[in-house]
Amino acid sequence: MTLSVIVVGLGAMGSAVAFHLARRGVRVLGLDRFTPPHPFGSSHGESRIIREAYFEHPAYVPLVQRAYELWQEMEILSGESLLRITGGVLLGAPESEMIAGALRSAQIHSLAHEVLTASEVRKRFPALHPPETFIAVYEPRAGVLRPEACVAAHLRMAGRYGAALHFEEPVREWRADGDGVEVVTDRGRYSADRMVWCLGAWLPTWLPAAPLWVERQVMFWFCPARDAEHFTPDRCPIYIVEFAPGDFFYGFPELGKGVKVARHHGGTRCAPETVQRVVGEEEVEAMRGLLQRFLPGLDGPFMRAEVCLYTNAPDGHFLLDRHPEHPQVLVVSPCSGHGFKFSSAIGELVAEAVRNDAIRYDRTIFGWRW
Ligand SMILES: Cc1cc2nc3c(=O)[nH]c(=O)nc-3n(C[C@H](O)[C@H](O)[C@H](O)COP(=O)(O)OP(=O)(O)OC[C@H]3O[C@@H](n4cnc5c(N)ncnc54)[C@H](O)[C@@H]3O)c2cc1C
Numbered sequence: 001m002t003l004s005v006i007v008v009g010l011g012a013m014g015s016a017v018a019f020h021l022a023r024r025g026v027r028v029l030g031l032d033r034f035t036p037p038h039p040f041g042s043s044h045g046e047s048r049i050i051r052e053a054y055f056e057h058p059a060y061v062p063l064v065q066r067a068y069e070l071w072q073e074m075e076i077l078s079g080e081s082l083l084r085i086t087g088g089v090l091l092g093a094p095e096s097e098m099i100a101g102a103l104r105s106a107q108i109h110s111l112a113h114e115v116l117t118a119s120e121v122r123k124r125f126p127a128l129h130p131p132e133t134f135i136a137v138y139e140p141r142a143g144v145l146r147p148e149a150c151v152a153a154h155l156r157m158a159g160r161y162g163a164a165l166h167f168e169e170p171v172r173e174w175r176a177d178g179d180g181v182e183v184v185t186d187r188g189r190y191s192a193d194r195m196v197w198c199l200g201a202w203l204p205t206w207l208p209a210a211p212l213w214v215e216r217q218v219m220f221w222f223c224p225a226r227d228a229e230h231f232t233p234d235r236c237p238i239y240i241v242e243f244a245p246g247d248f249f250y251g252f253p254e255l256g257k258g259v260k261v262a263r264h265h266g267g268t269r270c271a272p273e274t275v276q277r278v279v280g281e282e283e284v285e286a287m288r289g290l291l292q293r294f295l296p297g298l299d300g301p302f303m304r305a306e307v308c309l310y311t312n313a314p315d316g317h318f319l320l321d322r323h324p325e326h327p328q329v330l331v332v333s334p335c336s337g338h339g340f341k342f343s344s345a346i347g348e349l350v351a352e353a354v355r356n357d358a359i360r361y362d363r364t365i366f367g368w369r370w
Contacts, residue, residue, distance in 0.1 A: 002027050004192040005354055006183055008171050010036045012043040012322035012340050013332045016199030016347025018037045022161035024351055029190055031183070033202075036085035036155065037148035040272065042202045042309050043340065044148060045219045047252050047260055048343035049238045051088045051142040053111050055101030056316065059362040061109045063345050069312065070344035071145065078153035081146070086233050086253060088142025088222040089121060091130045091294075092242035095295050099242070114138045120253055127230040127253075127295055128239060132166045142238050144252055147340055154347070175353075176326045194354050196330045201309040211370050212334055213321070215310040216267040218279050221258035223298035227323060231259050240264070241294050251298075256305040261287060261295075265310070265339060272309060279305035310337035313369075320346065320366040321359065330354060 003026050009020045010032040018030040034040055050068070054060040071083045092099045106113040117137040121128050130136065159165055166187070173184040174195065181195040197206065204212045224231050236253035243249065251261035270276070284302050291298045311334030313319055318339060323329035332350055333339060339346070353359040361367075 002188040003194065003355065004029070004253075005194045005196060006031065006181060006192040007198060008183070008197045009198035009200060009202070010155060010165060010167075011041050011198065011200050012151060013335075013341040013346055014196070014231040015151045015158065016343045017196050017198055017332060017350045018165065019154040019158040020347040021354065022158045022163040024355060026351070027192075028158065028163035029192065030158065031171055031185060032167050035167040039306065042311065043063055043151055043200075045102060045260070045306050045308055046146065046148070046257065047099065047255060048145045048147045048322035048340040049088070049142065049240070049250060050083065050145050051139060051238070051251075053090070053102040053106040053113055053137060053139045055090065055105065056099045056338065057101075057365055058105040058108045060342070060367050061105055061111070063342055066140070066348070067342050067345035070348060071150070072155070074150070074153050074344060077157055080149050080153045082150050083145055083152060084233065085143040086142060087237035088123060088139050089116075089128060089237050089239045090137045090139075091121065091128065091239060093133060096137050096242045097246065098240065098248070099135060099137055102139075106137070106139070112140050125236060126227065127236045127297055129294055129296055130241070138237070144238060144255065145341060150340075150343070154344075161364050172336045176328065179328055181326075181328055185264050194328050194330070196332055196350060196354065198332045200333055201311045203311060203331070205271075207331065210319070211314050213312050214270055215265065215312055216270040216275050217262060217308045217310050217337070218267070218283055218287075218305050219260055219262045219308060220284060220305045221260050221286075221303040221345070222291065222298050223258055223300040223303055224254070224297050227256070227297045230297055241290075243290065243294065249287075251295070259298055261291065261298070263287070267310070269288070270309070275307060275309065275319070277307045279307065289342065300326075312336045315369065317365040317369075319368070320350070320361065321368050324368065
């Protein structure tokens with residue numbers, strides 16, 4: 001009999017899981033409480049960075065390399081433009097976590113990269129003004145994904161391969177039913193052989209014993225004050241700045257509606273239902289302070305801000321494993337604020353895991369570790 005799978009949550013991870021399962025002939029029911037892509041979770045805001053010299057751990061590199069292939073394949077399948085290569089600059093002190101980690105990954109995996117001095121960065125990418133004490137790792141393959149278009153493409157293609165996708169239908173209850181599962185929504189009761197949880201920021205309430213937490217993050221869009229041509233995608237790569245040990249901000253070139261910049265972490269603990277979605281003036285001014293130091297040309301009019309949610313594991317890595325008590329349930333995410341780029345490859349990995357009842361991945365960054 002054909003294997004049947006319920007995917008709960010159809011954001012970045014769930015849309016990719018649904019697509020890869022449906023493509024393999026699995027009977028898929030996908031359920032989401034909203035209509036993805038939507039702005040209430042973790043997968044909105046016009047742009048996501050993809051990069052290869054992964055400073056967080058070299059074990060991510062093969063996965064991101066597979067993700068690149070799958071994003072490009074999805075562009076062909078869907079006819080949508082999803083990925084734009086701009087190159088990427090990681091800026092920090094030579095001994096910083098990010099610079100040291102990126103060089104380690106680049107060396108272990110023989111990745112194309114250059115090490116630049118601060119003055120070389122200023123000359124080559126005039127939007128960026130690092131201090132003399134900083135150096136940069138430049139990676140030519142880094143770029144920008146369009147998150148809403150990526151989620152929409154995965155969902156559309158999942159539907160084309162026969163997945164049943166129900167939006168505005170939150171799962172209210174679930175239970176293990178022998179080897180299978182049963183879920184209850186306001187519209188019905190469904191059973192299947194397997195279930196995959198792709199719940200993003202809603203996961204901690206489903207797994208209260210796990211030490212996961214949700215963090216409020218703000219994305220800001222500013223208008224260049226001068227030299228707007230320095231911010232166009234052909235002159236300006238994506239950038240991440242470790243401005244103090246363990247403190248990061250990142251940004252993009254101008255993609256049509258202003259230049260997006262944001263802090264990485266440093267947000268307050270929150271829950272998706274009650275998070276403060278209004279952004280205060282002091283938050284805008286704190287971001288502007290960083291721009292004045294590192295991208296002074298961007299100290300122009302503030303355009304808008306949006307709140308987004310990170311779901312964090314204590315060590316900043318991912319969780320992708322079987323439910324501790326119910327092996328027929330796979331838990332996919334959290335991704336500690338850096339998972340989007342991998343979602344195409346995670347969808348494939350999860351689909352294979354579900355079909356073969358075997359998970360093959362590096363447990364140092366994906367398995368239960370607590
Ligand atoms: C500001 C910001 C910037 C980021 N930048 C980057 C970046 O540059 N590069 C990168 O790789 N990653 C980045 N990330 C991380 C990345 O975007 C996330 O890891 C990823 O989007 C998480 O996807 P998800 O599928 O886990 O969550 P989501 O996409 O939020 O999906 C979860 C889904 O579950 C649904 N759901 C919840 N409860 C239920 C229920 N009971 N029943 C049915 N459905 C339910 C929700 O409606 C939602 O659609 C960033 C994240 C943020 C917030």
